[in-house]
Amino acid sequence: MAKHYSNGDKILQAVLANEKLSQWGEYEPTGEETISEALSSSNPTIRAVAMIIDGEENNSTQKEVYTQLTQFLTQAL
Amino acid sequence: MKLKKIIIKNFRSYYGENCFELSDGLTLVIGDNGDGKTTFFEALEWLFDTSKENKSESNVSEMRKHELGIGDSDIVSVSVQFEHGGEREICKSFRFERQTNGNILTRDFSFVGYTQFGSERKRVDGKNLLEACFDTVVRRYCLFKGERELNVFDNNTALKTLVDTFSGIKQFDQYVENTEWFEQESDKLVTRELKKDKKQEDTVKRLEADMSRVMRDISDTTRDIKTKEKAVSDFESRIRVLEENQDACENLQTIKSRIESKRTELNRMKLYVDLDYNALLLDDMWILRSFPSILQEYQSKVSMLSKEERRMQKAEDERIAVEKGKKEALKEIQKLANDATPLPWNLPDKETMQEMIDDEVCKVCGRPAPKGSEPYEFMVRKLNEYLEHIRQESAAAESKEMDVKPLFENEYVAELHTRGIQMSGDVEKTISKLATNIDDRLQFVQMRKNDVEKISQELQEAEDAKLQLLIQNPSLTEEMLDKTFHDYKGLSESSKRAELDLKDLQHKLSDLEELKASIKEEQNKIEPSNGIVKIYQRVHLTLERIMKAFGEARTANITSFLNMLENEANFYLKKLNAGDFRGVIRIIRTVDGSARIALYSSNGTPITNPGGAQKTTMYMSVLFAISKITTLKRDEDYPLIFDAPTSSFGEFKEDVFYNIIDQIDKQCVIFTKDLLNFDRESGTRKLDYSKINSLSCTVYRIHKQDGYDEEDLSTIRTITEKIK
Numbered sequence: 001m002a003k004h005y006s007n008g009d010k011i012l013q014a015v016l017a018n019e020k021l022s023q024w025g026e027y028e029p030t031g032e033e034t035i036s037e038a039l040s041s042s043n044p045t046i047r048a049v050a051m052i053i054d055g056e057e058n059n060s061t062q063k064e065v066y067t068q069l070t071q072f073l074t075q076a077l
Numbered sequence: 078m079k080l081k082k083i084i085i086k087n088f089r090s091y092y093g094e095n096c097f098e099l100s101d102g103l104t105l106v107i108g109d110n111g112d113g114k115t116t117f118f119e120a121l122e123w124l125f126d127t128s129k130e131n132k133s134e135s136n137v138s139e140m141r142k143h144e145l146g147i148g149d150s151d152i153v154s155v156s157v158q159f160e161h162g163g164e165r166e167i168c169k170s171f172r173f174e175r176q177t178n179g180n181i182l183t184r185d186f187s188f189v190g191y192t193q194f195g196s197e198r199k200r201v202d203g204k205n206l207l208e209a210c211f212d213t214v215v216r217r218y219c220l221f222k223g224e225r226e227l228n229v230f231d232n233n234t235a236l237k238t239l240v241d242t243f244s245g246i247k248q249f250d251q252y253v254e255n256t257e258w259f260e261q262e263s264d265k266l267v268t269r270e271l272k273k274d275k276k277q278e279d280t281v282k283r284l285e286a287d288m289s290r291v292m293r294d295i296s297d298t299t300r301d302i303k304t305k306e307k308a309v310s311d312f313e314s315r316i317r318v319l320e321e322n323q324d325a326c327e328n329l330q331t332i333k334s335r336i337e338s339k340r341t342e343l344n345r346m347k348l349y350v351d352l353d354y355n356a357l358l359l360d361d362m363w364i365l366r367s368f369p370s371i372l373q374e375y376q377s378k379v380s381m382l383s384k385e386e387r388r389m390q391k392a393e394d395e396r397i398a399v400e401k402g403k404k405e406a407l408k409e410i411q412k413l414a415n416d417a418t419p420l421p422w423n424l425p426d427k428e429t430m431q432e433m434i435d436d437e438v439c440k441v442c443g444r445p446a447p448k449g450s451e452p453y454e455f456m457v458r459k460l461n462e463y464l465e466h467i468r469q470e471s472a473a474a475e476s477k478e479m480d481v482k483p484l485f486e487n488e489y490v491a492e493l494h495t496r497g498i499q500m501s502g503d504v505e506k507t508i509s510k511l512a513t514n515i516d517d518r519l520q521f522v523q524m525r526k527n528d529v530e531k532i533s534q535e536l537q538e539a540e541d542a543k544l545q546l547l548i549q550n551p552s553l554t555e556e557m558l559d560k561t562f563h564d565y566k567g568l569s570e571s572s573k574r575a576e577l578d579l580k581d582l583q584h585k586l587s588d589l590e591e592l593k594a595s596i597k598e599e600q601n602k603i604e605p606s607n608g609i610v611k612i613y614q615r616v617h618l619t620l621e622r623i624m625k626a627f628g629e630a631r632t633a634n635i636t637s638f639l640n641m642l643e644n645e646a647n648f649y650l651k652k653l654n655a656g657d658f659r660g661v662i663r664i665i666r667t668v669d670g671s672a673r674i675a676l677y678s679s680n681g682t683p684i685t686n687p688g689g690a691q692k693t694t695m696y697m698s699v700l701f702a703i704s705k706i707t708t709l710k711r712d713e714d715y716p717l718i719f720d721a722p723t724s725s726f727g728e729f730k731e732d733v734f735y736n737i738i739d740q741i742d743k744q745c746v747i748f749t750k751d752l753l754n755f756d757r758e759s760g761t762r763k764l765d766y767s768k769i770n771s772l773s774c775t776v777y778r779i780h781k782q783d784g785y786d787e788e789d790l791s792t793i794r795t796i797t798e799k800i801k
Binding site: 007010011014015016017018020021024025044045048049052053056062065066069070073074077 | 246247248249251252255256258259262263266609612613615616618619620622623625626627629630633634
């Protein structure tokens with residue numbers, strides 16, 4: 001049975017498929033990524049993209065998402 | 078979602094319960110104007126309207142209302158049974174009741190749904206069930222009233238709505254906006270931190286100044302581009318409108334030019350035709366136009382009279398000759414037997430003779446002459462001869478008088494003959510010439526009159542053509558079409574100039590973006606002394622790349638959707654126009670972020686003004702494509718419901734269209750007045766069974782019940798009949 005992807009999952013897959021981003025973030029896009037899996041990814045770029053989508057889906061403000069994102073990336077990079 | 082059955086009860090002209098069972102493919106509901114097609118469609122719209130509790134009395138059947146007595150009530154309801162992961166039904170209804178004051182009260186609005194679980198039928202909220210199975214956005218692309226509603230790209234937000242609804246990825250715009258903001262914030266932080274680094278301070282400040290200048294230029298250029306894009310878009314829209322009306326403009330100009338030329342010609346011809354006949358009759362002697370024929374008739378009559386006169390004279394001469402002969406013969410008869418000389422006729426006289434007869438005695442010889450004797454008879458005969466002589470003498474005297482009077486005392490006929498001779502010859506020649514000239518002139522005038530009639534007719538035809546043209550373009554006035562014709566050239570040139578300016582600005586922006594990128598690169602290359610700033614710098618770079626990835630993903634998503642839509646639309650366009658020129662559908666993104674559907678020739682030439690049927694099939698193809706994409710994206714099929722989508726189709730196109738729709742694997746309900754033929758005998762439109770029987774679809778005929786009063790709404794009832 002085909003796996004059901006949410007709108008967020010599809011956005012995540014579309015963004016992670018970007019060649020330049022994958023080169024920068026040093027990851028291999030699979031086209032099957034999900035938000036829940038990406039949020040616990042060891043790759044900071046994958047996780048950052050997932051955090052942006054997740055923040056919006058959870059109705060967080062731009063500022064809140066930005067703060068979480070920069071905090072995470074500052075530590076992860 | 079497959080519609081199975083629609084039941085309409087007491088909704089406007091649908092009196093009582095009316096049931097329609099729909100096929101999985103095409104269902105045609107055929108009815109003439111006013112038979113209830115749009116009411117059926119509006120009944121569905123009412124059922125699918127989740128925005129309000131509409132229990133308006135205007136939706137109640139007037140016929141049913143009219144029947145209700147005080148305190149009586151009935152219900153209006155529309156329900157749809159359908160398959161959507163099992164059997165489902167939604168039903169909207171309200172009750173109407175006649176009150177004691179005669180008014181109608183509506184109450185008890187209800188919108189319920191039913192779902193079937195095995196053998197159990199469960200009642201649920203109708204609105205929720207409808208939204209779960211057939212949500213508002215999908216409905217927007219499933220129900221279409223008339224041809225005008227078929228264009229789904231009819232407003233600026235249409236593309237975004239379509240992409241959000243059917244591309245499978247929604248709300249990309251918000252993510253792109255967020256990531257742009259993150260990048261800017263991060264950039265500000267890095268710049269601020271770098272400025273604190275004494276070693277890099279100057280470089281950072283210079284780059285910041287450069288960046289500030291470039292950003293200002295980019296901002297200005299972007300603003301200019303937006304303005305120019307708006308101008309180009311406006312020009313494009315106006316030119317598109319002009320191009321759409323270009324044929325009408327050119328036709329109008331041609332017709333107007335023809336009207337002007339016909340008017341001039343008509344006026345010129347009228348000058349030849351408008352003659353002062355009174356003056357011509359007397360001053361120019363037109364009165365003598367018929368002289369030659371009159372003279373001929375005159376001469377003929379004189380000749381006839383002369384002939385008659387001579388005939389009569391001859392008869393008279395013969396009569397006189399006969400009379401003379403008679404007299405001579407009488408004289409011969411009166412001679413005596415012994416050839417003696419008779420006494421004069423007057424001896425003895427009348428009185429003497431009478432006396433002797435009376436006395437029965439011959440007083441000449443003295444012998445008796447009794448009655449009956451020979452002497453007596455002799456005397457009687459002698460008296461009679463006497464009397465006869467007197468009579469003859471008298472008659473002869475009269476005859477003699479007549480002989481003297483000639484049969485024709487005057488010489489009238491001769492005079493008439495002489496007059497005829499006088500009128501002929503030179504006079505006749507001169508007047509004949511005049512008559513010929515008049516005839517020529519009259520013939521010329523008659524020809525010009527024929528010309529005037531012909532030109533007047535042509536002028537009328539041109540005027541009618543002009544009127545027809547304006548009727549066909551109800552949104553355009555003659556002045557607008559005239560203005561369009563004159564504006565087109567100017568607009569076209571302005572548009573080209575604006576496009577060139579826009580290209581220049583886009584090049585300038587591109588250069589500025591490159592400059593910005595190089596400054597950014599230079600900024601990114603700055604080696605901060607502080608380790609944390611290095612991390613900030615890396616965070617910024619990551620966010621910058623994420624921002625770009627979101628932007629590119631959004632563009633790719635739209636492009637992919639439009640390509641898919643185009644491909645699917647062209648698949649249906651090919652089907653709907655089988656055997657006919659169809660062109661290729663292109664969905665073109667406009668500068669304002671929306672899109673428009675256009676038809677192109679396969680060699681890339683735009684078809685600027687497609688015909689009505691071409692446009693309709695083009696829009697319907699896009700609708701079928703959207704429907705197919707919806708099916709793919711949602712794993713669910715939805716019906717398409719059209720009210721009168723083929724108004725602009727010709728008969729041939731209709732036949733092809735229905736045959737093709739009949740074969741497409743898609744549930745469609747079409748309300749139409751096609752497939753009806755006018756029956757001269759009954760003066761009504763009847764179903765064209767030869768065409769209907771060639772279709773495999775379900776067909777319903779709806780029509781007004783006979784005997785309705787044209788002015789009384791309560792007599793109108795739509796009768797539904799399943800044909801096949």
